[in-house]
Amino acid sequence: MADSTLVFIVLGLTLAAFVWGRFRYDLVALSALLGSVMLGLVPGQEAFMGFGHPAVITVAAVLVLSRAFEHSGVVDVIAEQVLRVGERLFLQLAALTGTVVVLSGFMNNVGALALLLPVAMRLAREHDTSPSLLLMPLAFGSLLGGLTTLIGTPPNIIIASYRGSVTGESFGLFSFSPVGVTVALAGLAFILLIGWRLVPQRAGKASTEAMFDTANYLVELEVREDSRSLGWTLSDLQRELEETIPVLAVVRDERRRAGHAFHGELREGDILLVEAGPEEMKLLEDKAGLRVGAEEEEEEKEEKPGKEEKKEKKGVDTEGLQLVEAVVRNDSMMVNRTVGQLRLHNQFGLHLVAVARDGGRLKQRLRDIRFRPGDVLLLQGGESELSESLATLGCLPLASRNLTLGQPRMLLVSLGIFAAAILTILLNLLPAAVALSSAALVSLLLGVLPLREGYQALDGPVIVLLGAMIPVGQALETSGGAALIADTMLVWGVQWPVVVTLTGLFVLTMMLSDVVNNAAAAVLMAPIAASLANGFGVSLDPFLMAVAVSASCAFLTPIGHQSNTLVMGPGGYRFGDYWRMGVPLEVVVVAVAIPMILLVWPL
Structure with a gap:
């Protein structure tokens, strides 16, 4: 059997497993890698080289720096200003979504959402606003913000590294900005003027009691x-x-x-x-x-x-009970496990009080519930251990945050370290992976971020996903599978202008990212984009930029991106709710991105 056929079988099974969702995506990716090695598609001695790939190192460094921002109080200063916007819904949306767009350009977009999610819940409770009107715009804003810089989202880092391996020169830190910023601003304008009106209003879900x-x-x-x-x-x-x-x-x-x-x-x-x-x-x-x-x-x-x-x-007095809400993340150790298997009380000192899913409390016995990503938990625990226990479990607290806790004296130090890394990248003194890793190391050495929290900041499933899928993506190229797909698209597109095929690639990648992790979508589609560019005899850059932008625009489902999953429980959304705002937003993205790509990166 031809290598290209074997690659298609492996990728078909991998994509099916991603969509099924029974097994976590890092386990699926690792299975695809080991299967490829056993079939001879990836040389055994190169099986784990993906874990040392610059894209993986850069993502890890950005995750650590993002946590350093949080710990030093940088983001809390911003969040404190957001809370002052008042009771007008438009101003709340503008402050929250605009802030997350900016933050997501310079830190991990899931991290930016995690920091502002409690702020959004607090705004909803203080002003009696349905959180469903705030949380989906916030999640989509985090995705849009990631488009604006190299470090904003893993697909940008992957595409930049791929370009370096093909041409010898990677995309720079702000190479994505002309297209990304324009698309982000257009998306933000749509969300604020029209999009939020398409979101279903789930009334009365903002408070713990409700x-x-x-x-x-x-x-x-x-x-x-x-x-x-x-x-x-x-x-x-x-x-x-x-x-x-x-x-x-x-x-x-x-x-x-x-x-x-x-x-x-x-x-x-x-x-x-x-x-x-x-x-x-x-x-x-x-x-x-x-x-x-x-x-x-x-x-x-x-x-x-x-x-x-x-x-x-007459009600029972619940004052002082230290109850806290938390949402289960995609990479949480709680997923598909029960409270008994986790030994919440004995190991973590937590009492599970209740579980909410799809905006409503689950009525079944607590011991029988298998947790899912997006579940909202009502927990009781000691104030001192609560934060550490939730971080270890992989849960995001939704309770009102005490702002500017961190280490305010380290605020300027954190910003200075990050600014130095950015300057080093801009002056081409060091590659992005080395500069950002150095910044992360300095942050740990100076105590901006404790070493234990630095390791906790590393998103293990994403690191494993990238490290495993990069060799599989290379196998797609070396086996001739990418060229075969590109040749098929060329046959259909030869009678049309190149821009039509470019748009088709954009839409196809966008659809793929709605059902698989965006990093995996970028890894798989990059070699296909390169083969298309070679087939048409045009520049590689517009095709790679199309993949970078479209891979990060997963607006149709809650499973396409962690940001979408995180707001599903607190917002009370159902699976089909994402289409309402997601479809027109994707149309806006395509309409703005394609002309901008062709303007900035001509064929």
Whole structure:
């Protein structure tokens, strides 16, 4: 069987696995690489050379520098200004989306979104705005901002490196700016004037209470002298129940102790604040002898007409319970695992209180829920460990951030290090990968970012995806597969102007990026673009630039880009909601990008 046929089989299976989504994309990419080696498509001694590729090193360095910006307080200063825009929706959209466009040009676009997502949620809550109107524009803005510079998004870095391998000279830091900035501004104008009106409004999902309806599930249960649970610890209680029922607090001698931090034995008279529905309450009574508190039970006995309204208004006091919302990232270790498998309480000191998906609380038992990317979790934990635990789990906190926490004294140092790296790249003193890696190293050495957080900043799945797919993409070229695809497109396009084929390549790449990771789309489409340019006998640059721009414009699905996935849960979006604004936005992008590419990079 010809090598090109084998490559097509491997890529077909790989793309099918990407779309299926059963296995994480880094595992799929690694399987494609190892399969290619076993089939002889990639030489064994070159199998892992992709992990040392300049594109992979550059992406890793940008991720570390992005985290350094966050830690030093650079982005918090900007976010603080965004919160002052007032209650007009247009100004909120302009401030949030405009800010994320600018930030995404100079730091990882997922990182920029992660920093502004809590700000958007806070704006929605303070001004009683549906977060669905803010979050999709914010996600799309992060994608648009990534188009503007070399370091804004992985596809730009991949395309620049590919050009260097073909021509000996890579695209520069701001080579993408003329086209990228124009497309980003056109997209931003569309979002602010028309696009947000196409987003479905999911009312009442901005607050914890609205999303989780927690107050209706909180009950106070008393430990009595005849309770089986007398003398148990909370761990004993969970073990006996064989069920995940969060105990948010234990009240003893009129003092409330948070459930996650209570390690003593239960005594007579203790009141447990429990997150439980009717089935769980029956289980607690049958197996542990816990019953509704005495005062509440007495009220039920003495209940009289006219008193019901008063009782309904009475709620359980939840102040000081350290509840926090967090959204599950695509690369989270929680994906496809249950709370029992993760041992949230024992290993991370966290209580899982509730899970929301598609904007509504899941009613099934907590122990049976397998987490998905975009799920919103309601968690309880200690304030000091909460941030570290969420970072380790791969969750993004949605609670209101305390702004300018970081290290304000390091703010200027962080900016200075980054500016020096940019200047070094612009003056061609060092390649981008070396300059940015040096900046990341200096940031760690000077303490702008702790070493542990530096390693946490590395997005492992993306690094593995790039390192594995780069040799597979090269196999597509060396086997003749890319030329074969290009020849087919040339046969169809020979009777049309070259710009028609260029537009077709742009649209095809854009469609591919809606179902696979944008970095993978750029790796696969770059050799095809080069073969097309050679076939037409025209410049390589416009074809590569078309791939770079289109690979980053995944606006149609929540799975095409991590930014889209991250806002799905908090915004209460459904899969089909992305088409409403995504289709016209992609039309705007094509209409603006193709003329600008031909103007800046002539055929």
